[in-house]
Amino acid sequence: MTWLEQVVHVLRWDVRRHGWLLLGFLAVSGAAAVAAWREAFMGVAQVGAWLQFASTLWLPLGALAAAWIVQSSPATGPHAHWPTLPLSRSAMATAKGILVAMLLVVVPALLTFVALGPLDLTTADRVETVARGVGLQLGLVGVLAALMVASPDIRSFVIVGALAWMGTQVLTSTVPTSRSTIAVALPLALGGVGAWYAVYGRRRVGPGLAVAAVGVVAAAGLGRLGPPAPFEGLGRPIPPEVRPEAVVAWVRNMSLDHRNARGVVTVGFAVEGASAHRRYELRNPVVLLVRPDGAPKRRIESFGRGVVIRDARPVGAPDGRYPVVLPSIRSVSVRVDELEALQAGDLRLRVDGYVRVLQPEERARLAIREGTRWVGGGAQVQVLGVRPEHNGETVMVQSRALRLLDGGSLSDGSSLRTSLIDADGQWIRLVGGSRGAAPGGLFLLPGLQWASITEGLRIANDPPSAVSSERSATPRYVRIEEFEALGAEPVSIPVASRGARR
Amino acid sequence: MRDRWTAADGFDAGAGVGMAEEAATLLVRNVSHRYGARTVLRGVDFAVAEGSLYALLGPNGAGKTTLLRILVGLLRPTEGEASVLGYAPHALPPEHRARVGYVAESVALPGSMTLDALEAFTSPLYPTWDPVRADELRDRFRLPRRLRIRRMSRGERMKVAVLLALASRPRVLILDEPFTGMDAVVREDLVQGVLSSVSDEGTSVLLCSHDIGELERLADHVGVLDRGRLVVSEPMDVLRARFRQIDVLMAPGAFVDPARLPPHWLAAARAGRRVSVLVTDHGTDDLEARVAEAFPLAERVDVRRASLRDVFVGLARARLGSGGGR
Structure with missing residues (x-):
């Protein structure tokens, strides 16, 4: 038998031998896909307890099923039957690895692709979304694979697997989101694959765990120190007619965190020459400490995927009447000696990143009636209901957007803007503009998650607004706008010293 | 040992x-x-x-x-x-x-x-x-x-x-x-x-x-x-050629000192007056004479080809010292 024939032989027999387990897993993950599909199709969580159960537990159950199959022919130990057979160890490792990958990567990826169907994404977007979700999944699967092959039995795997799950959560939370996620996931995945083959090849756990540990250390190191995530929005330069005069940053405050013995520097951002009808973002910002001559000393921190920058002047809503509160202040942590140098003017801060200008385009108008819904580009807006009140009505509007847990979108989770308008199309007020989107349920593949805002708005018989410019017209529609990028350019912003601005 | x-x-x-x-x-x-x-x-x-x-x-x-x-x-x-x-x-x-x-x-x-x-x-x-x-x-x-x-x-x-x-x-x-x-x-x-x-x-x-x-x-x-x-x-x-089992019935009151047995003879077992000895070098000399010399007070001596069991048990007991050793 050739090596390849051995792989196919073992794979075929494992499928046959564990058919009931594989069918059970397919049923659970299929139910999870149905739950995700119905959620996407109906707009809200219209799924029963069993489907909820399936969507929550398919991954742990998949990991258990994979571990069961692996442990049915343990890679180590003197009692295994397969090492006494004329089977190549690498063929055995490959066959088992294919089955684990099928369970934890391929099947969920295919199901996710199907479940994304109702979300009005192009095929290319669906493929990219699934690919990025799989990219995130690979790191976790790498860790789980190393543990399932190194564990002496299922019970040990459950214990160390749970610990590893918590460990990856900690690792993920400590890795700045502006770092390339694949830089973290890839070493974990490669470490897992290396450990897998090391354990099967040597039939000893030690070398495998050593390889896996190298992967984890590399992932942690690259997560903290690796290259920033590439900015995907750098498609075209900003047209001159919409380019802002400047993006400015200044130190708003510097303080000493006695408890942690760290300095905290709060930085404000603003756009000069901004238009109230556009949005300005500082994407992939990285904060550097620089010497007075401008030479960088070290990179300190990032501000996540991006910051929405306010107008340097007081800005309003699209018609200039209603103030919009958007985050434009960020804090960085520095060492105490660096804080003192900053205070003395011996060091300065600089922020490098990309400025992107966006403009809202109207996508749809929803009549304010229960159940009306718009879906597009992986997002959806739905009027959940109109509830009569004693002095009017309250309309419940929900905006949801599918986002990647690697921070693939801005912190507000959506490029949508939803407003109430009157029968003439005149703007009345923003929906959900006052707070960020709350993370919702997972969308099958870990790494894909709903971000949603649900807001109840009273739409009739309101008392006159304290804001003189607010229209008291009766809302008739929900207007949905999507911010489209007009262009983006790299930018290097020197942070002015404290007191330069307020 | x-x-x-x-x-x-x-x-x-x-x-x-x-x-x-x-x-x-x-x-x-x-x-x-x-x-x-x-x-x-x-x-x-x-x-x-x-x-x-x-x-x-x-x-x-x-x-x-x-x-x-x-x-x-x-x-x-x-x-x-x-x-x-x-x-x-x-x-x-x-x-x-x-x-x-x-x-x-x-x-x-x-x-x-x-x-x-x-x-x-x-x-x-x-x-x-x-x-x-x-x-x-x-x-x-x-x-x-x-x-x-x-x-x-x-x-x-x-x-x-x-x-x-x-x-x-x-x-x-x-x-x-x-x-x-x-x-x-x-x-x-x-x-x-x-x-x-x-x-x-x-x-x-x-x-x-x-x-x-x-x-x-x-x-x-x-x-x-x-x-x-x-x-x-x-x-x-x-x-088979080299091992022999000797079963000896000693006279009442007689005593066998294992230290005085010939080299390569292992005292495999002793129960009352019965003593079993495993000979590991049969064929090197006149066994009959050596038996007579080793057990002058024996009432009866049986010499037979040692079975594999005899060899195994004799060696094991000799090493454990339970047979009295040599």
């Missing part, structure tokens, strides 16, 4: 079958193995020639199973080297591994498979698989074809392992306690199966068992492992 009996003691311990190393299908050279701080094998040397059957004896915990696992490649020796068909066991290429059969109670056969399924899984891996022989053995062992292996008795599982090993027509057969759970009839079937494999196909067999009676019938060569050391390793006919 000596760790190993050598030719000077009347044994041919190290040389095994006394063959050239290249003629050996199984070769163990100065192999030691440790589990953590515990040493279970210490400098073991022996060889098994093509077409011969080497029986390995030893009390529980002597290191027999560890040695067999090293030869199958399930473990690697901490020191020394082993080879099977000329290769290190852990690096045996699949085409050569296909010529090695291994039967051990400790190997967990896939419990969810039936015998039919296991045969269907296993047979394509062996180019020399003989379906006719598999059918014969299945019938002879009266094995249920559609019963899951986890539901089989211990003996039936051993028969399945034996069937898989013999049906592949191996060049090397390594058997670790193969008679476990087998009744007398099936045991005889197994013995015949192994013997025919050895005689018809030149299979080399390394067999480890507590069933000394069966081993005596089968073995060409015998090794005795004790606390990790190979204390005896020699051809069966040499062993």
